[in-house]
Amino acid sequence: MDTAPILTTPRLRLRRWLPADIPPFARMNQDPAVREFFPNLMTYDESAVSVRLIERHFDEYGYGLYAVEVGLTGEFVGFTGFSHPGFDAWFTPCVEIGWRLRKEAWGQGYASEAACAALAYGFGTLGLTKVLSWTAVLNTRSERVMQKIGMSRVGEFEHPGVAQGHVLRPHVLYEMVGEFRFPTRDPI
């Protein structure tokens, strides 16, 4: 397994996943704060399956949701990167950028730092021409990351994977098209 970082930032390394990432990833997915804007917590087995699916996506497409570790300590703190949505909407199929970090790692600009590096790599090396991102309207913290990394708000949509009437069904949709433009202010 190739564990060399695919991307490095001033503070972070983005890489493929290791078996050792599964326990901290599972703990993260059982944290109610991390899962506040998801319909459920995840069991250990669901997290392990999720890592397998992420790795299969890398094998198939050459990109995916990168495991993120802190450069100085090597500590796994979550993921940031690309995936393909598993639902149909007017903007699918598409490439989505997403992020999820352990709560202890929040509020330090890590998500924005990792996402900027991923976008620059996506539009540059990977040759992507459009990247979308979405989150529940209530998840203003995640929407703030989209704004900080220079994405543009497209509008709102009802997520077809969430039950009608559920508070998490309304979503905001953001995009970046053409090329990666560094944000006008430092996102970190």
Ligand SMILES: CC(C)(COP(=O)(O)OP(=O)(O)OC[C@H]1O[C@@H](n2cnc3c(N)ncnc32)[C@H](O)[C@@H]1OP(=O)(O)O)[C@@H](O)C(=O)NCCC(=O)NCCS
């Ligand atoms: C969303 C998440 C990845 C952000 O990680 P992070 O490393 O803390 O993000 P950053 O520090 O780069 O930026 C967060 C921004 O949100 C702001 N913020 C924090 N709490 C906020 C809130 N309740 N409402 C709005 N903005 C908020 C921060 O102040 C910061 O903006 P600023 O730099 O302009 O002050 C992290 O909170 C997380 O993992 N959440 C749970 C999983 C999740 O919801 N993932 C997204 C699903 S679509």
